[in-house]
Amino acid sequence: MVSVMNRTSQLTSRRKFLMTSSAATLAAASPSIARSAAFVASASPRTRVFVASSAPDGILAYDWDPQTAGLTAVGVAASVPKVAWIAFSPAREFVYSASELDMFEGKPTGEVASLRHTAGNLNPLSARNSASVGTCQVAVDHTGQMLLAADYVGACAASFRIRDGKLSELVWSEHYTVHGPNPDRQSTAHAHFASYSPDNRFAYVNDLGGDCIHIYKPDPATAAMTPAGIYRGAPGSGARTLHFHPNGHTAYCMNELASTVDVLEWHKADGRLTLVTRIDLLPADYHGPTRGCDTVITRDGQFVYFANRDDNFLYSFSADFQSGALTPIARSNCGGKTPRYFTLDPTERWMLVANQDSNWISIFARDPGTGKLADDGKNVDALAPMCILFT
Helix, strand or coil, X not given: CHHHHHHHHCCHHHCCCCCCCCHHHHHCXXXXXXXXXXXXXXXXXXXXXXXXXXXXXXXXXXXXXXXXCEEEEEEEEEECCCEEEEEECCCCCEEEEEEXXXXXXXXXXXXXXXXXXXXXXEEEEEEEECCCCCEEEEEECCCCCEEEEEECCCCEEXXXXXXXXXXXXXXXXXXXXXXXXXXXXXXXXXXXEEEECCCCCCEEEEECCCCEEEEEEEECCCCEEEEEEEEECCCCCCEEEEEXXXXXXXXXXXXXXXXXXEEEEEXXXXXXXXXXXXXXXXXCCCCCCCEEEEEEECCCCCEEEEEEECCCEEEEEEECXXXXXXXXXXXXECCCCCEEEEEECCCCCEEEEEEHHHCEEEEEEECCCCCCECCCCEEEECCCEEEEEEC
16 A cells, blocks of 8 residues: 555656645636635545546545545555456445456456445455456446446456346346558557447447447346447547436447547437537647547536546537537646546536546536636656546
């Protein structure tokens, strides 16, 4: 525990990015950000935060203070190796993790694990082999009865039953074989992200290597999966993640390789996804390497944010609730290198960005009225952060 914190703290002296420790300093960016500090003065007390790390110790624990945007390292929450993703059960009693391994329990697979969450602490419950290597993400269905895992390197998806937080052995798996035209990133299929429709009747697996989203009908009671169709994106786009808007019929697919977003219509009757429009995230004068990352949607559906890597920025949009249509607000600083994941805190007054290659989490104030993110924030040490989970 101590060694991990010592290693990360050694990075501090080399940093150029603005360091602050109070909401007042962050608020100086604009009058609207100042309102954030005023709001959180009456917010809830400190909250435990879990951070997935691709380092050997796996899941780190922090305490979050919304009054000051203070994120304080507590130690190692669970020694699960090379964790790429963590997710709560619906009631937040359990945490599920994906470990990007080449070998687990003597087999060439990644690891999926479950841990019981009690009063901000994690206790191991079960650990299982996924279908193949490089398990990068897991998703729990809305009933909490089944788990899906995406194996990036092995081009597989897998399902597991959940009983009292414990994972069964693998129930279902599928190996994908279609691949796209990018010779460096799409020589094979790459299952990257699993999700469920708002009504839990359909499941989706994004295949970055195949430029598509596989659609299934899941049976939560058995964890069985039945094919129900496919959404095909633009060749070479690299379908990375999928998130549903609160309006119940719009979804956003982040395309990593093209740094574009497919705005999709979700059809409740049969689970189909159809393209409404495609948004380019890159500035017109940028021509370097680029990788789209992920999407954050506010609870009221009024604002949507995207993160992009290599040129390393956040892009804010306002959203029409009824249609899900997006209007750009501004690109802004992500605070570091390679934003792997980002999320709003429970008050939605702060945006936290896991900058994987900077080994820190960057924190920015957010104006809830305009959706604008502050240009300046602060950094907190976190060794190879991959995912952030508020309790």
